[in-house]
Amino acid sequence: GDSVTQMEGPVTLSEEAFLTINCTYTATGYPSLFWYVQYPGEGLQLLLKATKADDKGSNKGFEATYRKETTSFHLEKGSVQVSDSAVYFCALSRGGSQGNLIFGKGTKLSVKP
Amino acid sequence: GAGVSQSPSNKVTEKGKDVELRCDPISGHTALYWYRQRLGQGLEFLIYFQGNSAPDKSGLPSDRFSAERTGESVSTLTIQRTQQEDSAVYLCASSSDGPTDTQYFGPGTRLTVL
Numbered sequence: 001g002d003s004v005t006q007m008e009g010p011v012t013l014s015e016e017a018f019l020t021i022n023c024t025y026t027a028t029g030y031p032s033l034f035w036y037v038q039y040p041g042e043g044l045q046l047l048l049k050a051t052k053a054d055d056k057g058s059n060k061g062f063e064a065t066y067r068k069e070t071t072s073f074h075l076e077k078g079s080v081q082v083s084d085s086a087v088y089f090c091a092l093s094r095g096g097s098q099g100n101l102i103f104g105k106g107t108k109l110s111v112k113p
Numbered sequence: 114g115a116g117v118s119q120s121p122s123n124k125v126t127e128k129g130k131d132v133e134l135r136c137d138p139i140s141g142h143t144a145l146y147w148y149r150q151r152l153g154q155g156l157e158f159l160i161y162f163q164g165n166s167a168p169d170k171s172g173l174p175s176d177r178f179s180a181e182r183t184g185e186s187v188s189t190l191t192i193q194r195t196q197q198e199d200s201a202v203y204l205c206a207s208s209s210d211g212p213t214d215t216q217y218f219g220p221g222t223r224l225t226v227l
Contacts, residue, residue: 004155036218042220043116043204043218043219043220043221044156044204044206044218045217045218046215046216046217049215089155089156091156100146100148100158100161100169100172101146101148101156101158101206101216102158103148103155103156103157104155105153105154105155106155
């Protein structure tokens, strides 16, 4: 079945460091790919998405590129801030009648000042 | 505008009791989803409602779990004869049209089964 694998955390970085959180997927067809973020004490919210190969999603300085050849959707940010501390979830949706999201297990990021 | 709301925010129950969890989606959203997040795990899909179509129940873990939705509004997730392994955060999400649209999540209901 379809699945999402993301790097295990926790990840601890210093402020202004470069961030990469790896995400790979297994799916039939051409899924849409998402990164969701859950800040401490808050609900899950969409960070960015890409719906077809080679698309780049971006938001709040974060980027991820849909790579069909490597079935990957790695999340990157050039300079993290303390306020980026959160749990990040990679997810896919096959669309159509199978519209539910399939999530990775989440990666906890802590950014130290 | 109002987001997805869920109630109660926390629920503590004894093993064997039934519980009902409520979700109010964003007004006008035709699609509604229930997920479960157990401690240290990713989110697991439970059930998906789309308009008037039959719901996709493929994620429900057992026949103790059921859900209903009234038209395109409120949904209730019911867990009968709760077990300790049902302890989790139950999240509801809605989207405006279909599965390729952004899903907006509620704050969740934390269920603890003693």
